[in-house]
Amino acid sequence: MREEKYDVVVVGAGPAGSVAAKTAAERGAEVLLIERNQEIGVPVKCAEGVSKEIEKFVEVVPRCVSAEVKGANIYGPDGTKVVLSAETMDETGYVLERKIFDKSLAIAAARAGAEVRVKTEAYGVVKENGFTKGVLARCGCSDYSDCSGGGREGEVRISADVVVAADGVESRVGRWAGIKTRLRPSEVSVSAEFLMCGLERELNSDFSEFFVSNEIAPKGYAWVFPKGSGCANVGLGISGDVSGEKHRAFDYLRAFARMKFPKGGVVAEIYGVVPLSGSLPETTADGLVLVGDAARQVNPLTGGGILYAIQAGEIAGEVVAKAVQEKDFSKTRLAEYEKRWRSEFGKRLETGLKAKEFFFGLSDKDLNKLAHSLEGVKIEELSVGALLLELVKRNPKMLLGLRKILL
Ligand SMILES: Cc1cc2nc3c(=O)[nH]c(=O)nc-3n(C[C@H](O)[C@H](O)[C@H](O)COP(=O)(O)OP(=O)(O)OC[C@H]3O[C@@H](n4cnc5c(N)ncnc54)[C@H](O)[C@@H]3O)c2cc1C
Numbered sequence: 001m002r003e004e005k006y007d008v009v010v011v012g013a014g015p016a017g018s019v020a021a022k023t024a025a026e027r028g029a030e031v032l033l034i035e036r037n038q039e040i041g042v043p044v045k046c047a048e049g050v051s052k053e054i055e056k057f058v059e060v061v062p063r064c065v066s067a068e069v070k071g072a073n074i075y076g077p078d079g080t081k082v083v084l085s086a087e088t089m090d091e092t093g094y095v096l097e098r099k100i101f102d103k104s105l106a107i108a109a110a111r112a113g114a115e116v117r118v119k120t121e122a123y124g125v126v127k128e129n130g131f132t133k134g135v136l137a138r139c140g141c142s143d144y145s146d147c148s149g150g151g152r153e154g155e156v157r158i159s160a161d162v163v164v165a166a167d168g169v170e171s172r173v174g175r176w177a178g179i180k181t182r183l184r185p186s187e188v189s190v191s192a193e194f195l196m197c198g199l200e201r202e203l204n205s206d207f208s209e210f211f212v213s214n215e216i217a218p219k220g221y222a223w224v225f226p227k228g229s230g231c232a233n234v235g236l237g238i239s240g241d242v243s244g245e246k247h248r249a250f251d252y253l254r255a256f257a258r259m260k261f262p263k264g265g266v267v268a269e270i271y272g273v274v275p276l277s278g279s280l281p282e283t284t285a286d287g288l289v290l291v292g293d294a295a296r297q298v299n300p301l302t303g304g305g306i307l308y309a310i311q312a313g314e315i316a317g318e319v320v321a322k323a324v325q326e327k328d329f330s331k332t333r334l335a336e337y338e339k340r341w342r343s344e345f346g347k348r349l350e351t352g353l354k355a356k357e358f359f360f361g362l363s364d365k366d367l368n369k370l371a372h373s374l375e376g377v378k379i380e381e382l383s384v385g386a387l388l389l390e391l392v393k394r395n396p397k398m399l400l401g402l403r404k405i406l407l
Pocket of ligand 1: 011012013014015016017034035036037041045046047048049050120121122123166167168169170172191192193235270271272273274291292293294298303304305306307309
């Protein structure tokens with residue numbers, strides 16, 4: 001088997017992996033970023049909505065954006081509308097074009113000095129004295145890179161002092177290295193989405209829209225995110241434990257899309273799973289860090305993970321570069337990553353988990369009651385925290401449990 005050696009190998013070129021690779025390479029580490037797919041950013045498995053907070057961490061150039069939105073409209077089961085929008089700002093969120101956005105992050109990693117390789121899939125980890133010391137990978141040859149040299153064709157042992165597991169919701173790297181990453185059906189959202197076009201008449205192109213109702217999406221919600229030119233990501237997620245024969249996410253989506261956009265055309269179908277378990281109890285081990293969906297760094301209430309993947313990727317890149325400089329790859333050294341990401345956004349994930357547990361158990365009657373309490377109220381921030389605070393303020397008895405976490 002062919003052998004290679006790097007300081008850091010990053011598995012998965014989603015937002016978490018590319019940002020981690022860029023950050024570590026900028027700080028002098030020799031980094032290899034591997035991606036199993038032949039094209040970074042494809043297939044898209046995302047609704048692509050993100051708040052403008054993302055600009056604190058990465059540059060978002062216009063070609064990475066399909067549309068800008070002024071806020072969000074949330075509809076209760078009986079159609080009551082709640083508005084989240086800051087009048088002082090023109091636009092508060094983006095609907096990204098992830099095919100381009102993810103590539104632009106990988107390009108930034110390459111510019112910073114990381115080696116980026118597609119069609120290269122990790123299938124195991126190298127372990128030495130309890131430390132993760134690299135990955136075993138299969139690579140598809142291209143005219144550019146001939147990976148057949150020496151030993152079995154296409155297989156390579158990539159030794160590295162640190163492995164960054166950025167391999168998304170399926171994350172096998174963490175499991176191979178001995179971390180428990182299993183998700184129960186109740187801990188995932190099973191999602192289906194159509195990219196629909198020809199919606200010029202019915203679409204609100206300035207707002208992201210959310211539909212909360214057990215009839216539309218049990219233990220979940222539906223969304224319509226405008227993409228410009230009369231197109232939109234129209235999708236929904238339901239909890240894995242309510243999905244079954246004839247009531248899969250796809251069945252609910254077909255009904256929702258027919259009802260909402262009877263004349264729209266479907267130009268792409270997307271299926272995916274979102275981890276809603278809250279973060280893993282531990283996201284580091286000797287020679288290993290987990291970032292993004294692999295670490296379950298997703299808001300369990302909204303399913304949003306792009307921003308956290310980027311934040312965690314940046315912290316992980318900084319910490320592994322320091323570990324390389326200090327030649328200390330122990331869990332104790334890498335624990336700085338765990339400490340910093342938890343202090344930056346750990347509380348948000350915890351609150352999201354508690355809120356999810358509460359809201360997913362509510363009947364449509366209760367959801368209507370909550371929506372009525374916010375009817376006509378303008379929440380001047382596009383954030384889950386602002387929405388929850390307003391709900392707690394107006395429904396103190398019903399939301400006593402949430403109040404304790406938030407205030
Ligand atoms: C339907 C749907 C809608 C969503 N909508 C939103 C939204 O609107 N806003 C939001 O913020 N979040 C959304 N999310 C969540 C968001 O997509 C993720 O949180 C985000 O992509 C996480 O980034 P990541 O880098 O951790 O993982 P990913 O983006 O999943 O990247 C992981 C990468 O690792 C690669 N990989 C996996 N295994 C291997 C291997 N063995 N070897 C090499 N490469 C490997 C994969 O091919 C992939 O490219 C949505 C998710 C779904 C499924």
